[in-house]
Amino acid sequence: MRSLRTPSLGGARAVILHRPHPTVEALTRQLAAIGLQAEAHWPDLGPTALAADFVFFDVDRGHDAQFPWPPGAAPMPMVALIGSEAPGRIEWALSMGADAQMLKPVGDGGVHAALLIAHAAFAARRALAAEIDGLRARLAGRRTVVRAVALLAAGSDEEAAYAELRRRAMEWRVTIEEAAARLVAQGGPLVRRRPA
Amino acid sequence: MPGMARTAAAHRAAFPGGGGGAGRVALGVSLAQRIRIGLLLSRSGSYAILSAACRSGALRAVEEVNADPAFPFALDPVERDPAGESDAYAPLCAELVSQGARHILGCVTSWSRKEVIPTLERLGAVLWYPCPYEGFEASSQVVYVHACPSRHLVPLLAWALPRFGARGYLTGSNYIWGWEVNRVARDLIQEAGETVLGERYLPLGDCDAGRMLAEIRATRPGFVLNNLVGASSYAFLAAMARLREEEGLAIPVLSCNLTECELPTLGAAAEGLIAAGPSFGEGNGSLEAAAHAAVLSLARRMATAGPEAPLDALLAAPDGGALEIDPATHHATLPALVARVEGGAFRVLERQEARPPDPYLARRPSFAAARLRAVAP
Numbered sequence: 032m033r034s035l036r037t038p039s040l041g042g043a044r045a046v047i048l049h050r051p052h053p054t055v056e057a058l059t060r061q062l063a064a065i066g067l068q069a070e071a072h073w074p075d076l077g078p079t080a081l082a083a084d085f086v087f088f089d090v091d092r093g094h095d096a097q098f099p100w101p102p103g104a105a106p107m108p109m110v111a112l113i114g115s116e117a118p119g120r121i122e123w124a125l126s127m128g129a130d131a132q133m134l135k136p137v138g139d140g141g142v143h144a145a146l147l148i149a150h151a152a153f154a155a156r157r158a159l160a161a162e163i164d165g166l167r168a169r170l171a172g173r174r175t176v177v178r179a180v181a182l183l184a185a186g187s188d189e190e191a192a193y194a195e196l197r198r199r200a201m202e203w204r205v206t207i208e209e210a211a212a213r214l215v216a217q218g219g220p221l222v223r224r225r226p227a
Numbered sequence: 228m229p230g231m232a233r234t235a236a237a238h239r240a241a242f243p244g245g246g247g248g249a250g251r252v253a254l255g256v257s258l259a260q261r262i263r264i265g266l267l268l269s270r271s272g273s274y275a276i277l278s279a280a281c282r283s284g285a286l287r288a289v290e291e292v293n294a295d296p297a298f299p300f301a302l303d304p305v306e307r308d309p310a311g312e313s314d315a316y317a318p319l320c321a322e323l324v325s326q327g328a329r330h331i332l333g334c335v336t337s338w339s340r341k342e343v344i345p346t347l348e349r350l351g352a353v354l355w356y357p358c359p360y361e362g363f364e365a366s367s368q369v370v371y372v373h374a375c376p377s378r379h380l381v382p383l384l385a386w387a388l389p390r391f392g393a394r395g396y397l398t399g400s401n402y403i404w405g406w407e408v409n410r411v412a413r414d415l416i417q418e419a420g421e422t423v424l425g426e427r428y429l430p431l432g433d434c435d436a437g438r439m440l441a442e443i444r445a446t447r448p449g450f451v452l453n454n455l456v457g458a459s460s461y462a463f464l465a466a467m468a469r470l471r472e473e474e475g476l477a478i479p480v481l482s483c484n485l486t487e488c489e490l491p492t493l494g495a496a497a498e499g500l501i502a503a504g505p506s507f508g509e510g511n512g513s514l515e516a517a518a519h520a521a522v523l524s525l526a527r528r529m530a531t532a533g534p535e536a537p538l539d540a541l542l543a544a545p546d547g548g549a550l551e552i553d554p555a556t557h558h559a560t561l562p563a564l565v566a567r568v569e570g571g572a573f574r575v576l577e578r579q580e581a582r583p584p585d586p587y588l589a590r591r592p593s594f595a596a597a598r599l600r601a602v603a604p
Contacts, residue, residue: 060555064556140364
């Protein structure tokens, strides 16, 4: 089981993107009880939203232009406030990068769970994105690695050439992909030492 | 001055009862008016002793209010007994409301409290909850009169970890109270750089502590945090006392919910137990005091704001210092005491002054600083 690292919520800042409405009052009450500072924004997120730790956003009347970041690129966990469950609205909430959701009308509970789930989902999404970026970079370097091994293999076998590439990467303290790129740029294995 | 008859000095600190009148403003209430209040407490079942303490505190406050001519009304308690069956609470709660009780004092376990909250919301009734609980809740229909972890578990472990050291064993009854208090305890213990050796649960009412004892005997923890409730707890503590007498294995046992009302049942097995709570040392303990403070506070607030006033208005009304409730969380502002049973009675070891409640532990102190700071017991 993945252990839930409880985020420190005391003094955290939540921004609610919703027109003045009892939903905002109910959210604000729950957030205050938990220990967060809440502010409501409408019709769009003001500049202070960028410093928020959580954003709650209305799905019923929401649109892309309300946010100071491109769809899906929010720098903090996002909680969707869903009234209409029409597929089009859910699709839009997902495109904005909702990490958790609450159904309207918001009553007496649900905010704490939404905060914890959004926090965990956001952290997981970030970690996955970083991992995928790393894997993509390695994948992109694969052709270069093949070419570098071919260069090094001139006269010897492929396995030894790959071992040589690894050895150089370690010596240069770079990834194998980076070492391969350097070798290919140099046009061959002639330079055996890192330039001083 | 209504409701001024107080005996216990120690209780006055946590649930002061205080001065202040029922208020001269009667808001057109006739002198003969009787106000129904509900009592939803189990008079049998595995935690009946805890319910009995709450019931006695509530009824004592009812008597005081009714004997005090300054109150423009009399309280008329109506009772329902769920007999320790969690599924009986919600329907009996609805029954109390249908009998005219808009305010109900009751529930001992969190299980039962969670059962009645949807009913309270549906019917617009209010529960005054007089027992310690695991936190992470702030219902607009509940007033949390006793302590949450920021006022029991956190001060208890802050006191205990530097004294009893690195290795703890956790027990609990198999529902949200035990699970969540132990989950927080595990976080705090690990943050302090220490270890949880084991964690084991018994169903409510189950008295077979054999497996727990075997594990404790095998791992020899520096302390046990006991979150068992009622009969299970008595069986476990009796077995721990035998371990001490027969095998000389004296392991400190900590509790977040032990009060005076259980000491007669525990007898000699209570000796040495360490507990945290809002008051110790007088009367029948803090459950009784909390229930008393809740009913007295409610009556005084009704005397000023009117018996039909919505909860927010009641909480804004004065109550002569009987019970300070934070309007944002509906939790009581309470001191936190750590006490040990010595010679059959609690002796206070440490006292933290009253502090605003923090039910979601959003502002708890870091336990990382507690590392390596050993203190003599």
